[in-house]
Amino acid sequence: MGNSETTNRLGVQWLIKLRWWAVLGQIVTIVTSNLFFNLPIPYLVACTILLIEISTNIGLQIRLSSIKQPLLRLIVPFTLSVDILLLTAWLHFTGGPMNPFTFLFMVPIALGAILLPHRLSWGITILTIFCYGLLFIPHLPVFITTPEQTIKNICDINQADMMRHLHGMWWAFAITSCLITFFIAKIQTSFSRYHDTLNQLKHEQLNNERLSSLATLAAGAAHELSTPLATIGIAAGEIVYECKNDAHISADLKEDADLIKDQVHRCKDILFQMSVDAGSMQGEPIVPISTDRLLQLTLDLLHDTTGISITNKIPATIFNLPKRSVSWALKGLLKNAIDATGTDRAINLTCYATTSHLCFSVEDNGHGMTPEILKSAKDPFFTTKPVGEGMGLGLFLANSICNRFHGSLSCQSDPHKKTVVTITFALDQVSP
16 A cells, blocks of 8 residues: 555544534534523534434544545545535534524635645635635525524624624634635655655665675675685686696687686675675765776776767866766666577667756667566666676666766666667766
């Protein structure tokens, strides 16, 4: 269940509870008015309104568990609108604007400002002000005779001074309602921004902790494996040397020795990449470098650049960047594109600048990603490659570098067609 649906559902639950309290309050008011104040009450109207409120509340309570998100969003404004109309009818038949309980019009306004989006909350406010104003319209149809007429006589509003006072109360209510709606909306917006900022800081802290763990892992792995890898590399080198100087040694043994030597170098490259990506990204110095030089460093890291085309729209522009970290990040994006396209590759690496960001975009003609994979693509250690062919850190580390310079990493993918990965850096962070 999404956060929006959960919020709406909680709002409806609290609204149902509030309506039950409102029903209880109306019953107490009717009984108190009749027993202690000897005020006549239009019981037919009162019972009709109570019956509508009770039946709708029971219906909401029963249907709440089965109501889906699209309909759930409309339940609160619809219910508040019904309550406003019922309150207007109740006040009309029990004294109109002279009824001291007109202040209850403030309740749906406050609830709407808290529970609804800005436009709907303003709609509730306008409807409430309009319904309050209806109480001042003379000769409004009245279906109750004796009790209502008695209340009208008790609450005489024919005097001009009293009418001006009541009209002033209505204007004060309208102004207060608008202020409440406006300021609650502003406060909610501020709280929403605060929580978004807090969540972003927590996410950045989590990423930093992951990077620190990765750096520790890489340093430990490099320390533990450096000696055995060096020993294997020396032994493999001696075997290759012997194979070259001894004609009696078979070619198969020479190929095996070359394979061992290549795999040792591969292990060293993996350890180097882990330590460089995780550790130097935090400590590597930032140097001025042109985009042409940065792209060339990226291509130098690849063993095979077949099918990769470079488009640099700002070739001579200088930026302040950690060149090793950025080039390794771009190399990781290109490596992912190569793995996705295979031998029939057509990969485009484009460098360009917008009004606010430096951008690098890698587009391939591979098989694309499903929405589920796309959602988790930037998570650390998430990979769809076979075991041993990837650690699932490329997009995570590239995104971490972008965040360091107030940028971002975005993925756009059409399943079975292509994928476009774009990393950006804020110009105010990387410009000389």
